[in-house]
Amino acid sequence: xxxxxxxxxxxxxxxxxxxxxxxxxxxxxxxxxxxxxxxxxxxxxxxxxxxxxxxxxxxxxxxxxxxxxxxxxxxxxxxxxxxxxxxxxxxxxxxxxxxxxxxxxxxxxxxxxxxxxxxxxxxxxxxxxxxxxxxxxxxxxxxxxxxxxxxxxxxxxxxxxxxxxxxxxxxxxxxxxxxxxxxxxxxxxxxxxxxxxxxxxxxxxxxxxxxxxxxxx
Numbered sequence: 487x488x489x490x491x492x493x494x495x496x497x498x499x500x501x502x503x504x505x506x507x508x509x510x511x512x513x514x515x516x517x518x519x520x521x522x523x524x525x526x527x528x529x530x531x532x533x534x535x536x537x538x539x540x541x542x543x544x545x546x547x548x549x550x551x552x553x554x555x556x557x558x559x560x561x562x563x564x565x566x567x568x569x570x571x572x573x574x575x576x577x578x579x580x581x582x583x584x585x586x587x588x589x590x591x592x593x594x595x596x597x598x599x600x601x602x603x604x605x606x607x608x609x610x611x612x613x614x615x616x617x618x619x620x621x622x623x624x625x626x627x628x629x630x631x632x633x634x635x636x637x638x639x640x641x642x643x644x645x646x647x648x649x650x651x652x653x654x655x656x657x658x659x660x661x662x663x664x665x666x667x668x669x670x671x672x673x674x675x676x677x678x679x680x681x682x683x684x685x686x687x688x689x690x691x692x693x694x695x696x697x698x699x700x701x702x703x
Contacts, residue, residue, distance in 0.1 A: 554605045554645060558584070561644070576641040583608055606646060606687030613642050647688035655689060659697040671702050 558577060565573035587608060588599035600608075616635040623632040650658065659681065662668075668677050677698050682691060 553602050555584075557645060572637045573641050576638045579638075580609065580612065580642065580645075583612070603686040609642050609646050610687070613639050613646075616642075650685065650689050652693065655694050656697050658685060658689065659694050660701065663698065663701050668702060671699070674698060674702055677702070 558581060562574065562577045562581070564570075565577060584600070584605060587604065591598075591600045591604075616639050619635045620632045623629070623635065659677075662680055662684070663673075663677060666673065666677060666680060668674075674695075678691065678695060681689060681694050681698070685694075
């Protein structure tokens with residue numbers, strides 16, 4: 487049985503991931519490729535999220551830093567024009583937090599500000615904070631405040647990659663452990679470092695850590 491799918495992936499080290507039977511073609515000036523994996527058998531099928539998370543690690547660092555900032559700026563302009571107050575408020579909160587991180591980064595000598603990976607980490611932290619607030623407001627019988635937090639999560643998650651499911655996380659962790667030859671808990675640190683590099687922004691590393699610990703323990 488064959489599974490079919492389509493994804494945009496950056497050029498780079500491709501053969502070690504995709505194997506044989508793929509169709510590749512250059513599609514734009516940013517060196518992105520169209521990847522058709524209908525020819526791959528089911529046992530080597532990569533979910534698009536896993537695929538993109540892996541290949542993202544091969545992008546040059548300056549390309550990684552250039553993606554989310556214009557998205558946020560453009561989204562704010564569109565939200566203002568459409569009078570989408572929730573989006574306007576939430577994106578302004580994101581940009582304010584981003585500005586604080588950039589100032590701190592420049593103080594440490596990083597003149598370009600924080601990277602795209604760090605911005606995704608910031609967004610994930612904002613989502614986590616709001617989920618904690620929803621739980622608190624729900625327990626305190628404040629449904630209107632919980633609903634406000636939930637609406638902000640929807641906006642924030644528009645700028646994050648599709649999050650990996652539990653099964654995708656397990657497959658990714660098992661593959662990484664196998665590829666690295668990790669065998670015990672002493673390998674936990676480098677295993678998690680590799681996962682963070684490969685799947686930044688789309689993996690719940692708390693869940694990944696539990697899977698890795700179970701495999702290496």
